[in-house]
Amino acid sequence: MADDLWIVVPHLGAGGAQKVAMLAAAHFAALGYRITVVSLLPDKTQVHSVPAGVRLLDLGEAVKAAQRGDWWDRSLLARSRRFLRLWLPRLASWFLLITLWPWLRQLRPPRGAALIRWLLRGVGGPQASLLRQLLVAEQPPRLLALLTKTNMLAAQASWDLPLHLAVSERNDPRLQTLGFPWQRLRLLLYRRADALTANTRGVLRTLADDLAMPQARLLPNPLPPGIGLAAESPANANANTNANANGQRSADCLAVARLVHQKGLDVLLEAVALMAARPIGWRLVIVGDGPQRPALESQARQLGIEAWIRFEGFQADVMPYCRRARIFVLPSRFEGMPNALLEAMASGLTAIVTDASPGPLELVEHGHTGLVVPVENPRALAAAMEALLADPGHCERLGRAGRERLAAQDWQVIEPLWRSALNLPAVSPERDG
Numbered sequence: 001m002a003d004d005l006w007i008v009v010p011h012l013g014a015g016g017a018q019k020v021a022m023l024a025a026a027h028f029a030a031l032g033y034r035i036t037v038v039s040l041l042p043d044k045t046q047v048h049s050v051p052a053g054v055r056l057l058d059l060g061e062a063v064k065a066a067q068r069g070d071w072w073d074r075s076l077l078a079r080s081r082r083f084l085r086l087w088l089p090r091l092a093s094w095f096l097l098i099t100l101w102p103w104l105r106q107l108r109p110p111r112g113a114a115l116i117r118w119l120l121r122g123v124g125g126p127q128a129s130l131l132r133q134l135l136v137a138e139q140p141p142r143l144l145a146l147l148t149k150t151n152m153l154a155a156q157a158s159w160d161l162p163l164h165l166a167v168s169e170r171n172d173p174r175l176q177t178l179g180f181p182w183q184r185l186r187l188l189l190y191r192r193a194d195a196l197t198a199n200t201r202g203v204l205r206t207l208a209d210d211l212a213m214p215q216a217r218l219l220p221n222p223l224p225p226g227i228g229l230a231a232e233s234p235a236n237a238n239a240n241t242n243a244n245a246n247g248q249r250s251a252d253c254l255a256v257a258r259l260v261h262q263k264g265l266d267v268l269l270e271a272v273a274l275m276a277a278r279p280i281g282w283r284l285v286i287v288g289d290g291p292q293r294p295a296l297e298s299q300a301r302q303l304g305i306e307a308w309i310r311f312e313g314f315q316a317d318v319m320p321y322c323r324r325a326r327i328f329v330l331p332s333r334f335e336g337m338p339n340a341l342l343e344a345m346a347s348g349l350t351a352i353v354t355d356a357s358p359g360p361l362e363l364v365e366h367g368h369t370g371l372v373v374p375v376e377n378p379r380a381l382a383a384a385m386e387a388l389l390a391d392p393g394h395c396e397r398l399g400r401a402g403r404e405r406l407a408a409q410d411w412q413v414i415e416p417l418w419r420s421a422l423n424l425p426a427v428s429p430e431r432d433g
Contacts, residue, residue, distance in 0.1 A: 008154050011046075040063065040130075044060065090123055107188065127334070196216040198337055202357065222410075253284045255331075285330075328350065331353075334357045336355065346406045369398065
């Protein structure tokens with residue numbers, strides 16, 4: 001019997017979209033749906049576990065084999081062939097996207113399917129063709145893709161196929177721009193989507209205003225299991241938060257992020273160095289990994305604050321860190337809707353975020369559910385951290401209010417939005433023995 005839903009991600013390495021994909025797969029599999037997760041890219045360390053009852057189709061080795069070709073042949077002729085195989089289709093795709101754009105921009109599915117596949121094969125690599133082959137062979141009725149380029153690969157693969165396609169933008173396109181040809185391809189390929197979704201209202205506004213995609217709908221990030229808030233009484237919520245804050249929480253500040261420029265952790269280290277009251281009795285705990293880790297560790301040493309900073313690396317489960325800390329800091333230069341922020345606020349931590357992106361500001365209202373500081377401003381960030389550390393009572397009140405705000409992200413609240421976007425039946429279908 002066919003699957004009910006396929007979820008396509010670039011890989012199962014570290015990343016917020018991958019976490020959302022696994023949460024959704026686990027949730028709907030537990031309800032009785034047949035779920036398959038498809039990952040596309042090779043050579044990515046898997047850090048997210050596939051939920052019980054969910055099938056994984058990993059195209060990584062097939063993509064690597066298609067890319068490898070005659071790699072072992074180092075002769076000039078073989079290297080010339082490999083160069084031409086890579087660049088001729090790419091250059092031809094770029095040329096057609098430029099010269100035929102007035103015609104292409106009018107194209108609607110299922111017309112032009114062969115041309116669409118050819119364009120993507122030139123710029124997107126073999127995963128475009130391999131995903132198409134899988135869809136033709138297995139014919140899933142519904143497909144959810146996450147992250148922009150994966151969305152486009154899924155759109156070309158299903159351009160003329162009778163399945164329901166939902167794609168999900170995870171960052172604000174106004175702040176995370178795509179280079180040529182992807183910016184143009186998005187305008188073309190997103191016409192295939194039956195449901196164009198985003199995880200924040202700010203991204204919805206950008207899709208409508210800047211990309212002329214007013215049909216986009218909200219698909220909120222879910223909370224992990226065990227942090228359900230919708231059915232919790234205010235008294236229980238307060239007791240839970242107070243129990244964590246009184247005696248069990250340290251004064252630690254916590255940051256959970258990929259260690260990349262976007263996340264602004266270099267600004268956070270500058271803020272720690274600027275704090276007037278030296279951080280005696282508390283530490284900054286940074287959970288996550290990425291290419292900037294050596295530079296950040298070096299920066300901490302140069303600033304003389306390495307004794308107060310603890311780099312924990314990637315952790316699949318961040319909840320133990322959330323339960324121990326008091327303050328969560330998100331100094332990003334731009335964001336969508338970070339899962340780490342949801343988990344921290346749901347755990348009762350008081351969040352400090354920047355004003356760079358609308359997503360976090362939908363949850364963090366300055367002085368009510370957390371604190372908001374200007375982006376790229378270490379002095380303002382240091383002042384906010386000092387204020388919360390100096391007034392534990394105020395910090396706890398903000399954390400409690402933030403936790404109550406997170407009730408809107410509970411599966412009980414957002415499941416109807418997911419069912420609608422994915423075109424899933426209102427009740428789990430019956431299964432044959």
